[in-house]
Amino acid sequence: xxxxxxxxxxxxxxxxxxxxxxxxxxxxxxxxxxxGLFWGVSLIFIWLPTNTIDKLGQLFGVGxxxxxxxxxxxxxxxxYIFRQNEKVGKLEKQITKLVRELxxxxxxx
Amino acid sequence: MYNDEKMILxxxxxxxxxxxxxxxxxxxxxxxxxxxxxxxxxxxxxTKHIINRGQGAALQTGMEIAxxxxxxxxxxxxxxxxxDVKDLDxxxxxxxxxxxxxxxxxxxxxxNKIPLKKRIILRLGIFFTFLLSQIxxxxxxxxxxxxxxETAKKLDLQxxxxxxASEILDKVKSLNLKYKEVxxxxxxxxxxxxxxxRISNSINIAMKLISSKLRS
Numbered sequence: 001x002x003x004x005x006x007x008x009x010x011x012x013x014x015x016x017x018x019x020x021x022x023x024x025x026x027x028x029x030x031x032x033x034x035x036g037l038f039w040g041v042s043l044i045f046i047w048l049p050t051n052t053i054d055k056l057g058q059l060f061g062v063g064x065x066x067x068x069x070x071x072x073x074x075x076x077x078x079x080y081i082f083r084q085n086e087k088v089g090k091l092e093k094q095i096t097k098l099v100r101e102l103x104x105x106x107x108x109x
Numbered sequence: 110m111y112n113d114e115k116m117i118l119x120x121x122x123x124x125x126x127x128x129x130x131x132x133x134x135x136x137x138x139x140x141x142x143x144x145x146x147x148x149x150x151x152x153x154x155x156t157k158h159i160i161n162r163g164q165g166a167a168l169q170t171g172m173e174i175a176x177x178x179x180x181x182x183x184x185x186x187x188x189x190x191x192x193d194v195k196d197l198d199x200x201x202x203x204x205x206x207x208x209x210x211x212x213x214x215x216x217x218x219x220x221n222k223i224p225l226k227k228r229i230i231l232r233l234g235i236f237f238t239f240l241l242s243q244i245x246x247x248x249x250x251x252x253x254x255x256x257x258x259e260t261a262k263k264l265d266l267q268x269x270x271x272x273x274a275s276e277i278l279d280k281v282k283s284l285n286l287k288y289k290e291v292x293x294x295x296x297x298x299x300x301x302x303x304x305x306x307r308i309s310n311s312i313n314i315a316m317k318l319i320s321s322k323l324r325s
Contacts, residue, residue: 096269099158100170103135107156107174108148 004046011039045069110136110188111161114143116300117188121151124186127194133174134188137167143188154178164252165273169266176258183261185254189300192253196293200255203291210260210286213246214253214293222297230311234275237315242279246290250274253293260286271310272317 015036022032045053053065060068110117117134124132132153136144138161147155154174158167168185175183182201186192196214204212216223223231231250238249254277256264263284268276281288 092269093267095160096162096166099160099162100166100173103156103158103170104174104177107133107154109152109154 007046008043011043015039110134110139110143110147110167111164112139112141112143113188114139114141114146116190117143117147118150120186120188120190121147121153123194124197125152127197129184129194129197131175131178131180133171135167135171135174137161137163163270163273165266165271165276166269168273172261172264172266176261180261181258183256183258185252187252190298191296193294193296196253196291197255200253200291200293203289204255204257207289208287209289211254211256211281211288213248213288213290214251215246215248215290216251216293216295217247223295224297224302234311237318238275238278241275241318242282244278244282246278248290249278251293251295268317268321270317271314272321275314275318 018032018035022028050065053069054063055065057063057065057068062068062071113120121132121134124130130152132151134147134151134153134155136147136155136157138158144155144157147153156170156174158170172183182204184197184201186197192214200212200214203209217231231248234249235246239245250271252274263286264277264280266273266276280286
């Protein structure tokens with residue numbers, strides 16, 4: 001199917017970008033490991049024969065295997081957004097604290 | 110204070126002439142020269158948030174500075190000229206004589222010319238505050254407040270932006286503070302209207318309050 005080639009192409013671009021970034025900055029190695037694994041597993045799923053994935057779906061009682069993946073992705077994304085939101089909120093609080101401390105030190109009468 | 114360089118000196122002058130001389134002005138990262146204007150032309154204590162953090166954050170900074178300098182009573186007074194110094198003596202009097210922890214200004218008790226759209230939104234805000242904090246008031250987003258130093262210490266505002274107004278009411282309830290609403294005059298000038306809260310922002314405020322309520 002064409003879609004398999006398109007998605008594979010996109011993932012290849014993402015992986016190349018990741019590798020380039022890690023070459024520039026080796027401290028990001030674990031990021032490469034995590035995302036490399038993530039995209040690698042995705043690739044496997046994309047190229048697995050359809051009925052193999054569907055067996056996975058039946059295992060979960062969802063019917064089509066691809067639906068399992070879509071459901072999991074949505075759950076993961078929502079959780080990710082939630083975590084990011086929390087993080088931003090915490091950062092905002094810290095910024096306010098910093099700005100306030102500076103303001104208090106520089107108060108002039 | 111946020112971008113109020115044209116108004117702030119009038120506000121300070123009015124406060125001074127009414128006998129209120131211990132003023133703390135917090136410039137919340139304004140783009141204009143309000144900070145310098147106040148520093149060079151008044152006796153107020155002035156400081157600056159180097160980046161904009163919102164009204165709640167600015168109030169908290171101002172309260173901490175006032176408390177550090179030994180304030181006994183603290184008044185929240187907007188910098189855009191919408192409040193009237195004539196209300197202050199009465200509010201402070203009510204606070205002290207009635208031994209209240211906090212006295213809140215309300216624009217609805219007495220006749221004020223409030224634009225209709227704003228009136229509806231403020232009414233909804235009242236209902237919403239009741240749902241969230243079980244406290245029924247006639248005006249929930251009025252910036253004019255008078256409180257004791259003890260109350261100011263307890264409030265410890267965590268919401269940096271407009272949600273602080275509801276946060277204060279929530280804490281009035283949860284900390285069991287003794288409160289009273291008194292009628293105040295609000296001057297809806299073109300200036301304060303142009304600068305005031307957009308009505309669309311009320312949804313935003315509501316969402317943030319619900320989410321923080323769920324978390325606590």
